[in-house]
Amino acid sequence: MKKLSALIAIVVTCMAFVTITNKFNEGENPEFIYPSKQRTGNAAIGYTYLTTGDYLKSGIPYSLFFMGAGKDTNNFLNRTGNNKNLAHDFTAVKAPNGELIVAPNCLQCHAQVFDGKLIVGLGNSLTDYTINRQGTALFAEKFLKTLSGENAKKYEAAKNFITAIKAIAPSLVTTTKGVNLADALAALLVSHRDPQTLEWSDKNLLDLPTEIIPTDVPAWWLLKKKNAMFYNGFGRGDFGRFLMASNLLTVTDTAEAKEVDSHFNDVLAFINSIQPPKFPKAINVAMASEGKSIFMATCKKCHGTYGEDGSYPNLLIPESIIKTDSALYTSNYSNPQFVNWFNQSWFTSGDHPAKLVPYRGYIAPPLDGIWVTAPYLHNGSVPNLEAVLNSKKRPKYWQRNFTQPSYNYDIPGYNYETKDVPGNNEVYNTTQKGFSNEGHYFGDKLSDAQRRSVIEYLKTL
Numbered sequence: 001m002k003k004l005s006a007l008i009a010i011v012v013t014c015m016a017f018v019t020i021t022n023k024f025n026e027g028e029n030p031e032f033i034y035p036s037k038q039r040t041g042n043a044a045i046g047y048t049y050l051t052t053g054d055y056l057k058s059g060i061p062y063s064l065f066f067m068g069a070g071k072d073t074n075n076f077l078n079r080t081g082n083n084k085n086l087a088h089d090f091t092a093v094k095a096p097n098g099e100l101i102v103a104p105n106c107l108q109c110h111a112q113v114f115d116g117k118l119i120v121g122l123g124n125s126l127t128d129y130t131i132n133r134q135g136t137a138l139f140a141e142k143f144l145k146t147l148s149g150e151n152a153k154k155y156e157a158a159k160n161f162i163t164a165i166k167a168i169a170p171s172l173v174t175t176t177k178g179v180n181l182a183d184a185l186a187a188l189l190v191s192h193r194d195p196q197t198l199e200w201s202d203k204n205l206l207d208l209p210t211e212i213i214p215t216d217v218p219a220w221w222l223l224k225k226k227n228a229m230f231y232n233g234f235g236r237g238d239f240g241r242f243l244m245a246s247n248l249l250t251v252t253d254t255a256e257a258k259e260v261d262s263h264f265n266d267v268l269a270f271i272n273s274i275q276p277p278k279f280p281k282a283i284n285v286a287m288a289s290e291g292k293s294i295f296m297a298t299c300k301k302c303h304g305t306y307g308e309d310g311s312y313p314n315l316l317i318p319e320s321i322i323k324t325d326s327a328l329y330t331s332n333y334s335n336p337q338f339v340n341w342f343n344q345s346w347f348t349s350g351d352h353p354a355k356l357v358p359y360r361g362y363i364a365p366p367l368d369g370i371w372v373t374a375p376y377l378h379n380g381s382v383p384n385l386e387a388v389l390n391s392k393k394r395p396k397y398w399q400r401n402f403t404q405p406s407y408n409y410d411i412p413g414y415n416y417e418t419k420d421v422p423g424n425n426e427v428y429n430t431t432q433k434g435f436s437n438e439g440h441y442f443g444d445k446l447s448d449a450q451r452r453s454v455i456e457y458l459k460t461l
């Protein structure tokens with residue numbers, strides 16, 4: 001019986017795929033992403049591990065951390081004990097030698113304060129990676145090395161963390177606030193590690209380019225629909241394996257990696273349980289309904305349908321059709337070192353392996369909660385939905401306020417000022433490599449009124 005229903009599911013999926021792809025006639029066809037088997041887990045346990053767990057086992061000694069950062073009084077996550085006075089994006093954990101340390105957690109990039117409330121799972125578009133943190137790491141190292149007696153254990157507990165930050169920080173600097181460098185970070189982390197044993201080497205083992213490719217962090221609530229991870233859909237196989245890759249920052253050996261990995265089925269269950277926040281203002285129902293019809297005719301084939309019996313097509317859209325900035329996917333071909341490292345590494349071993357499958361193009365993402373996830377496109381180059389749907393409205397140089405972010409609920413996205421010249425590190429300069437706002441011209445052929453209606457509909461997702 002089970003087999004029969006599985007067979008029916010496959011047949012139905014294939015039929016859906018055939019009808020979907022038939023509608024594309026501009027050159028190369030989109031590619032359907034087949035699902036891969038995932039581990040199951042417990043969302044509540046996953047949440048606790050995510051916000052209090054020791055997936056990084058090295059960091060800054062607790063007392064030293066407070067000297068630098070001070071106490072955080074928000075306690076957005078309502079954590080207790082040693083985490084009570086830490087910002088939501090740091091966790092206090094015991095290092096293997098028993099020292100209490102503070103390590104960054106996933107919410108550095110995967111949570112953001114929006115209108116005074118922390119939204120866990122919202123990609124953080126307010127981070128500042130324009131500063132080289134190497135100096136801070138060197139300072140901490142120098143200070144900790146002067147400690148002796150019992151306190152010498154503090155240096156031991158911080159060593160893996162400091163070594164990694166020292167080595168990678170100079171290459172992790174971007175020109176612009178708000179964009180994320182996780183892709184470069186991943187490549188840098190593996191470049192210092194043996195693929196099989198995961199042992200650290202001070203020497204950079206891969207010859208990596210120094211270019212910085214910016215990304216905008218995707219919302220976690222989208223993953224439950226997707227058959228592949230990441231913008232270019234290259235994350236295949238067991239998702240938990242990718243989720244735990246942050247452990248590469250400080251991991252000592254594969255025994256530790258295996259232990260950390262054994263928690264990430266639960267973290268995945270938590271991520272899959274997150275719902276997008278609802279649009280908080282009034283929606284014009286008649287306009288939204290008009291917008292839905294336009295969406296069904298123009299956008300559905302790539303972005304799917306929504307509501308109770310919604311369906312998501314899981315398509316990769318080739319470069320010839322999408323035409324958005326190519327730097328992110330191109331780098332996997334011009335510099336295949338990262339993909340090669342991963343595909344012969346510990347991550348591909350065992351009974352729930354993962355692998356990377358590069359593609360020249362991007363996945364058409366689900367649009368749930370799209371109103372809150374500005375800026376848009378994979379590199380965050382477009383400030384609001386109106387400009388996503390009308391390429392003529394996309395600013396070349398634009399600046400938003402990072403200290404007091406201001407959101408526009410009308411054409412959802414960030415309020416910004418247009419600039420005539422590139423300017424300081426708060427100005428998004430779309431003429432830089434990887435930062436282009438080209439492509440995704442599917443809304444251009446609509447009238448202004450039609451675009452308004454589609455935006456009204458997008459607010460309901």
Ligand code: HEC
Pocket residue numbers: 055105106107108109110180181182183185215216217218219220222223226228229230231232243244245246247267271
């Ligand atoms: C330094 C910032 C940063 C940190 C820390 C970080 N991530 Fe991410 N994460 C990103 C970025 C950027 C992407 C998108 C990269 C891409 O698609 O090319 C991403 C992608 C993902 C995705 C894929 C979403 C999708 O729809 O494809 C998941 C899930 C995820 N991260 C989970 C985690 C977990 C769990 C942790 C902690 C163990 C973590 N991340 C730590 C920045 C970060």
Ligand code: HEC
Pocket residue numbers: 231295298299300301302303317321322324325362363364365367370373375376377378379385388389440442443454
């Ligand atoms: C041929 C497939 C295709 C069609 C048709 C299409 N899109 Fe997209 N859309 C994509 C892809 C692929 C991306 C990701 C591009 C990138 O990030 O570089 C995307 C991105 C988006 C984004 C930004 C998502 C984000 O999180 O930044 C929005 C909003 C969007 N599309 C809305 C629409 C609407 C509305 C329509 C119909 C008017 C539409 N799309 C038609 C493929 C398509």
